[in-house]
Amino acid sequence: xxxxxxxxxxxxxxxxxxxxxxxxxxxxxxxxxxxxxxxxxxxxxxxxxxxxxxxxxxxxxxxxxxxxxxxxxxxxxxxxxxxxxxxxxxxxxxxxxxxxxxxxxxxxxxxxxxxxxxxxxxxxxxxxxxxxxxxxxxxxxxxxxxxxxxxxxxxxxxxxxxxxxxxxxxxxxxxxxxxxxxxxxxxxxxxxxxxxxxxxxxxxxxxxxxxxxxxxxxxxxxxxxxxxxxxxxxxxxxxxxxxxxxxxxxxxxxxxxxxxxxxxxxxxxxxxxxxxxxxxxxxxxxxxxxxxxxxxxxxxxxxxxx
Amino acid sequence: xxxxxxxxxxxxxxxxxxxxxxxxxxxxxxxxxxxxxxxxxxxxxxxxxxxxxxxxxxxxxxxxxxxxxxxxxxxxxxxxxxxxxxxxxxxxxxxxxxxxxxxxxxxxxxxxxxxxxxxxxxxxxxxxxxxxxxxxxxxxxxxxxxxxxxxxxxxxxxxxxxxxxxxxxxxxxxxxxxxxxxxxxxxxxxxxxxxxxxxxxxxxxxxxxxxxxxxxxxxxxxxxxxxxxxxxxxxxxxxxxxxxxxxxxxxxxxxxxxxxxxxxxxxxxxxxxxxxxxxxxxxxxxxxxxxxxxxxxxxxxxxxxxxxxxxxxxxxxxxxxxxxxxxxxxxxxxxxxxxxxxxxxxxxxxxxxxxxxxxxxxxxxxxxxxxxxxxxxxxxxxxxxxxxxxxxxxxxxxxxxxxxxxxxxxxxxxxxxxxxxxxxxxxxxxxxxxxxxxxxxxxxxxxxxxxxxxxxxxxxxxxxxxxxxxxxxxxxxxxxxxxxxxxxxxxxxxxxxxxxxxxxxxxxxxxxxxxxxxxxxxxxxxxxxxxxxxxxxxxxxxxxxxxxxxxxxxxxxxxxxxxxxxxxxxxxxxxxxxxxxxxxxxxxxxxxxxxxxxxxxxxxxxxxxxxxxxxxxxxxxxxxxxxxxxxxxxxxxxxxxxxxxxxxxxxx
Numbered sequence: 002x003x004x005x006x007x008x009x010x011x012x013x014x015x016x017x018x019x020x021x022x023x024x025x026x027x028x029x030x031x032x033x034x035x036x037x038x039x040x041x042x043x044x045x046x047x048x049x050x051x052x053x054x055x056x057x058x059x060x061x062x063x064x065x066x067x068x069x070x071x072x073x074x075x076x077x078x079x080x081x082x083x084x085x086x087x088x089x090x091x092x093x094x095x096x097x098x099x100x101x102x103x104x105x106x107x108x109x110x111x112x113x114x115x116x117x118x119x120x121x122x123x124x125x126x127x128x129x130x131x132x133x134x135x136x137x138x139x140x141x142x143x144x145x146x147x148x149x150x151x152x153x154x155x156x157x158x159x160x161x162x163x164x165x166x167x168x169x170x171x172x173x174x175x176x177x178x179x180x181x182x183x184x185x186x187x188x189x190x191x192x193x194x195x196x197x198x199x200x201x202x203x204x205x206x207x208x209x210x211x212x213x214x215x216x217x218x219x220x221x222x223x224x225x226x227x228x229x230x231x232x233x234x235x236x237x238x239x240x241x242x243x244x245x246x247x248x249x250x251x252x253x254x255x256x257x258x259x260x261x262x263x264x265x266x267x268x269x270x271x272x273x274x275x276x277x278x279x280x281x282x283x284x285x286x287x288x289x290x291x292x293x294x295x296x297x298x299x300x301x302x303x304x305x306x307x
Numbered sequence: 308x309x310x311x312x313x314x315x316x317x318x319x320x321x322x323x324x325x326x327x328x329x330x331x332x333x334x335x336x337x338x339x340x341x342x343x344x345x346x347x348x349x350x351x352x353x354x355x356x357x358x359x360x361x362x363x364x365x366x367x368x369x370x371x372x373x374x375x376x377x378x379x380x381x382x383x384x385x386x387x388x389x390x391x392x393x394x395x396x397x398x399x400x401x402x403x404x405x406x407x408x409x410x411x412x413x414x415x416x417x418x419x420x421x422x423x424x425x426x427x428x429x430x431x432x433x434x435x436x437x438x439x440x441x442x443x444x445x446x447x448x449x450x451x452x453x454x455x456x457x458x459x460x461x462x463x464x465x466x467x468x469x470x471x472x473x474x475x476x477x478x479x480x481x482x483x484x485x486x487x488x489x490x491x492x493x494x495x496x497x498x499x500x501x502x503x504x505x506x507x508x509x510x511x512x513x514x515x516x517x518x519x520x521x522x523x524x525x526x527x528x529x530x531x532x533x534x535x536x537x538x539x540x541x542x543x544x545x546x547x548x549x550x551x552x553x554x555x556x557x558x559x560x561x562x563x564x565x566x567x568x569x570x571x572x573x574x575x576x577x578x579x580x581x582x583x584x585x586x587x588x589x590x591x592x593x594x595x596x597x598x599x600x601x602x603x604x605x606x607x608x609x610x611x612x613x614x615x616x617x618x619x620x621x622x623x624x625x626x627x628x629x630x631x632x633x634x635x636x637x638x639x640x641x642x643x644x645x646x647x648x649x650x651x652x653x654x655x656x657x658x659x660x661x662x663x664x665x666x667x668x669x670x671x672x673x674x675x676x677x678x679x680x681x682x683x684x685x686x687x688x689x690x691x692x693x694x695x696x697x698x699x700x701x702x703x704x705x706x707x708x709x710x711x712x713x714x715x716x717x718x719x720x721x722x723x724x725x726x727x728x729x730x731x732x733x734x735x736x737x738x739x740x741x742x743x744x745x746x747x748x749x750x751x752x753x754x755x756x757x758x759x760x761x762x763x764x765x766x767x768x769x770x771x772x773x774x775x776x777x778x779x780x781x782x783x784x785x786x787x788x789x790x791x792x793x794x795x796x797x798x799x800x801x802x803x804x805x806x807x808x809x810x811x812x813x814x815x816x817x818x819x820x821x822x823x824x825x826x827x828x829x830x831x832x833x834x835x836x837x838x839x840x841x842x843x844x845x846x847x848x849x850x851x852x853x854x855x856x857x858x859x860x861x862x863x864x865x866x867x868x869x870x871x872x873x874x875x876x877x878x879x880x881x882x883x884x885x886x887x888x889x890x891x892x893x894x895x896x897x898x899x900x901x902x903x904x905x906x907x908x909x910x911x912x913x914x915x916x917x918x919x920x921x922x923x924x925x926x927x928x929x930x931x932x933x934x935x936x937x938x939x940x941x942x943x944x945x946x947x948x949x950x951x952x953x954x955x956x957x958x959x
Contacts, residue, residue: 052850056857058757060678062689068842072834079830090830092823097711098699101739102831105698108743112689115751115870117856118676123751123870130747131879134740141736145729148718215857219845223838285882299729 008083013075016233017041017226019266026270041229048222056215058118066113067220071227073106077234082161084258085247091157096144099156100137103190106227107133114212125211128281132196132208135288136189142295143179149302160238165245175298180242182298185291187235187269189284191228194273196284236265308364308380310353311434314392315427317346321399322423329416332409339419340403340772343426347396350430354380354388358797363804365436374497376443379436383566386642386801387433387559390649394551395426397776398544401657404770405544405664418458418542424451425548432556438487438497445483445556449476449524452553455545456537468536475523475533482520483560489513503569510570517564518578525557527616528586529914531609535593538608539601539669543660546601547653550608555645558615562638565623566805573627573724580620580727584734587613589913591741592883595876596910599669600659600753604652607695607745610738611648615641617731618710624717624724626807632816635802636713639817642798644706647787651694651703654780658688661773662753665766671752671872674763678754681768685754687777692746694784697739700828702787705795708824711735741879748875757866789828792821873908886913 021038028035055063077099079089092098111129114122144154150171151158158164169176189196192209201207213224240261248254279287321342328335357364357380367377380388402422406415428451431444453476457469489509494501505513523530534554538546565575590609597603622637661684662677663669678685694701714735717728758764768774787794799817858864880887892907938944 049845052852053846054852054854056855057853058676058856060685060755062678062755064842068838069835072831072838075838076830076834090826092819092826094708094712094820094823095827097708098823098827101697101699101704101708102827104696104739104743105693105831108693108696108698108747111743111747112750112755115747116755118756118866118869119856119858120868120870121859123875126747126751127744127870127875127878130740130744130875131882134737134744134879137736137740138733141732142729145715145718145732148715152719154712154715218849219842222845223842282878303725 002089005083005086005089008086009078009089012078012083012233012237013226013230016229017045019236019262020229020232022263022266023270023273026267027274030271030274041225045222045225048217048225049219051218053216053218053220056117059116059215062109063113063116063215064220066109066116067216067223067227069109070106071223071230073102073109074227074230074234076102078230078237081156081234081237082241083237084255085161085165085241086254087161088157091155093154095155095157097154100140103231104133104137106231110212110224113216117215119215121211122214125208128208129212132189132284132288135285135292136186139182139186139288139292139295142292142299143182146175146179146295146299146302149299160241163245163247165241166247169245172298172302175301176242178294178298178301180239182291182294183235183239183242184268185288185294187232187239187265188272189288189291191232191235193269195276195279195287198278233262236262236269239265308366308378311350311364311378311380311388311430314346314350314353315430317349318343318423318426321346322420325416325419325423329413332412332415335412335416336403336406336419339416339423340399343399343419343423344396347392347399347426351389351392351396354385354392355797357385358382358389358800361800361803367436374439375437376440377436377498378431378434378440380434381804382801383559383562383804384433386797387555387645388430389797390555390646391426391429391433391552394649394653395429395548397653397657397780398422398548400772400779401547401660401776402542402544403772405542405660405773407770414458418455418545421451421454422545422548425455425545425553429553429556433559436499438490438499442480442484442487445480448553448556449480452476452537452541452545452549455541455549457540458542458545459540462540464536465540468533468540472533472537475530479520479523479530482516482523484520486513486516486520486564489516499567502567505568507570507572510568511572511574514564514568514570514575515578518561518582521557521560521564522582523557524560525554525612525616526586526590526609527557527582527612528589528609529918531586531590531612532912532915532918534609535597535602535605535912538605538656539599543601543656543663546604546660547656550605550656551649551653554608554612555615555649558612558619558641558645562619562805565619566807569806571623571626573624576620576623576625576627577723577727578620579616579623580731583613583616583618583620584730585613586610586616587734587738588741588883589886591738591745592880592887593910593912595741595745595748596880596887596889598671598872600662600671600674600749601656601669603671603745603749604655604659607655607742608648608652610742611644611652611695614707614710614735614738615644615648617641617735618644618706618713621710621713621717621728621731624720624727625713628717628720628724630716630720631807633713633716634807635799635817636709636716638802638805638807639795639798640706640709640713642801643709643791643795644703646794646798647694647702647706647784650780650783650787651691651701654687654691654777654784655695657773657777657780658684658691661768661770661777664770665768666762668760668762671749673760674753674758675756675866675869676754676758677763677766680766681754683774684768684777687781688754689750690781690784692750694788696743696746698743699824700785700788700831702784702791705788705791705821705824707735707739709795709820712820744876744879748872751870752872752875756869759866759869789825789832790821791824792818795821877908880910887911888913888916 114126197208244261325339363381365379428448435441526534594606618641625633694703697703697707
């Protein structure tokens with residue numbers, strides 16, 4: 002339990018660091034030196050020191066947005082096994098709970114965006130409401146896949162101890178599909194290229210960044226922290242999936258986990274540097290791909306298990 | 308049972324008092340509210356006692372040596388009774404200030420009278436224990452609600468809504484009659500007791516007939532066409548009752564018939580899940596396309612009926628595949644959602660009622676920014692929205708969570724039950740996502756941002772009892788969301804009346820589920836409070852200023868530039884365009900000095916569209932041809948009667 006809480010705190014505090022890896026990769030591809038790896042901490046501290054300007058159109062919901070979305074991301078990490086250790090909290094069905102918890106965060110992000118009466122933020126909010134619908138369907142398809150293999154409905158059963166290794170042994174090839182499907186979900190849910198571009202501000206093409214346009218100061222810092230943690234959450238799942246090794250040597254598991262995380266963040270960075278953002282009306286097809294992959298994976302396992 | 312009858316007499320008395328004293332407006336309203344609420348509280352107490360004691364009461368009265376009026380209250384009835392009385396209590400409280408219209412005291416009194424009849428007839432429907440009692444109560448329920456729908460009969464659209472409702476409720480009743488006809492043919496009695504002796508074919512036919520009949524009351528796609536017309540037409544507290552509980556009598560009917568038939572055919576489960584997934588997804592897609600706030604809420608009822616059907620269907624699949632855990636989870640999840648939906652939907656309708664009452668418009672795109680001046684309504688509406696999206700820690704999540712767990716039980720099965728469970732789970736996930744989009748849209752367009760027209764500017768809320776009712780329902784949503792244990796046990800107790808053959812349901816594994824929901828809710832609450840504390844700590848002694856929304860360099864923004872409801876939903880509805888065709892009218896801009904142009908879009912309901920050429924027009928054509936029979940000559944009519952009697956004599 003104590004170990005789990007320490008890991009959770011470590012996850013929250015290192016999430017900004019890992020996000021900076023992406024910036025570094027992008028700078029490398031752009032032939033630049035790039036910001037230091039601790040840049041995100043600088044940003045957060047700077048924002049926490051500032052005051053805020055609130056739009057006259059806003060209501061208290063605007064202030065609740067960052068609080069709830071950040072709390073939801075932090076709470077989601079509580080349920081996730083990190084480095085193969087048991088999570089802080091785990092129960093039958095916690096996967097569904099976490100998915101809806103992230104939904105709660107999204108609800109308040111959207112509500113805060115709609116609060117400003119800005120047409121841009123409304124545009125972002127509409128997209129933020131649309132794409133995750135397909136993502137959620139894909140997530141549940143993946144859950145069906147996992148349930149089929151393990152008969153359990155909790156993150157702890159899939160990603161702690163030797164659970165993931167067991168999954169690879171039963172359904173290796175189809176688990177590859179799941180990895181790709183998960184990656185598409187990561188890209189969509191955390192507003193990354195090719196679905197969204199975290200680097201653009203003020204274009205009609207973005208989703209998450211335009212929704213938080215009017216937030217400033219500590220409010221904005223909470224949003225940033227929340228989105229770092231959300232990215233960490235998905236990256237940790239992927240890391241558990243791609244490097245599921247349980248060496249038995251103390252500390253080695255953690256190193257393998259970190260290596261997995263770095264790989265995921267590197268891939269995100271590489272994709273972000275080499276691919277352009279899709280046209281908005283093509284995005285649903287891209288996201289549906291993840292559903293299709295998860296669906297095929299499940300169909301394949303039907304044969305394997307019998 | 309005596310408590311039950313005392314309660315409904317009190318409710319009826321409330322309606323009568325209001326009607327008799329119609330000229331004394333205040334007295335009439337106060338009398339109705341007090342008596343109806345008192346009756347509802349009494350009935351609620353009786354129902355909950357029955358539910359907790361798991362006992363069955365029955366009573367029957369003989370009428371003129373002809374037939375019996377038989378009533379029975381088992382735990383299933385008691386569960387629905389509890390929901391009915393709870394929501395009607397809140398609606399009665401709400402109505403006191405809502406119907407404050409000194410200009411039309413008689414109309415108000417008549418509404419109160421029919422409201423009391425509606426409450427009583429709903430209570431009688433769920434306790435009826437033979438065919439005659441059931442149909443009698445069912446018809447009274449349909450008729451009394453018909454009069455409530457045409458409350459504002461001067462508007463043409465309301466008369467149309469009433470007409471549509473009348474037709475649908477009676478066509479539905481015909482199907483139910485046909486089903487009962489099969490029962491009577493095989494058992495030779497009006498009672499429900501021998502129904503399980505029917506042949507298998509007759510049972511399947513009867514179930515399908517009942518499913519269509521009850522489905523049209525419940526608002527199952529494609530028999531929901533009346534619902535989006537009728538609910539907005541009625542006064543808001545009536546909409547709350549109709550949408551929150553009246554359509555649930557259809558659900559009750561399906562459940563009751565299923566338990567009477569005692570035929571665990573898997574096909575029933577597949578049928579119900581399929582209907583549930585289709586109603587759920589299309590209901591919320593159409594809701595997304597609406598511009599009228601009450602119509603939107605009505606469509607969202609179709610969606611929630613879908614969720615309830617998914618739960619019930621999973622339960623039936625569980626029974627058919629001998630998986631007791633899945634059966635109990637499915638049925639109890641569905642029942643739990645019946646309770647939850649009744650609470651948050653009536654809360655939302657009351658919130659919408661307040662908005663319509665104060666602004667005088669139901670068009671969402673004319674509103675905006677109401678949260679600033681209508682704080683209690685606004686926050687109650689936010690709670691209702693969070694609950695209806697099924698987000699933790701609110702009650703909607705608790706119900707959907709149980710249904711999900713039931714669905715996942717089916718994943719372990721094979722072949723068709725597996726496929727049905729996958730459809731149910733993915734369906735629920737898609738419904739959840741769409742509901743979130745739908746209700747962030749309502750919230751964002753109606754309550755947030757800037758007022759779009761004068762109608763929405765500086766509107767305050769009024770009416771203490773209206774606020775009390777909303778506050779009560781909002782609190783209930785939160786309490787059930789955080790501590791679902793006791794309420795979930797009530798729905799488990801109701802499931803035990805379904806003749807599933809599981810004598811006593813072991814409560815331990817199910818108690819765990821609710822415990823987990825509570826644990827999760829606490830995690831959320833603690834973290835949110837922690838972050839809020841952190842936030843205010845960071846903000847102490849900081850410069851905070853207010854300024855306009857950043858217009859991206861644009862200096863003259865107007866409220867008209869805000870995102871509208873139509874633009875918010877456009878992409879999502881377009882994704883479902885085969886089922887939700889969008890009709891756009893946009894005269895193109897032409898010439899060097901173009902005249903002003905306009906844009907109009909409408910989302911069509913495919914069921915309504917297909918029914919017009921496919922069903923309604925042929926029927927109208929047929930009846931047009933038969934019009935000559937109705938001559939208007941009284942002698943001819945007497946002749947018809949004579950002829951009919953003579954013809955009948957040959958058959959006897």
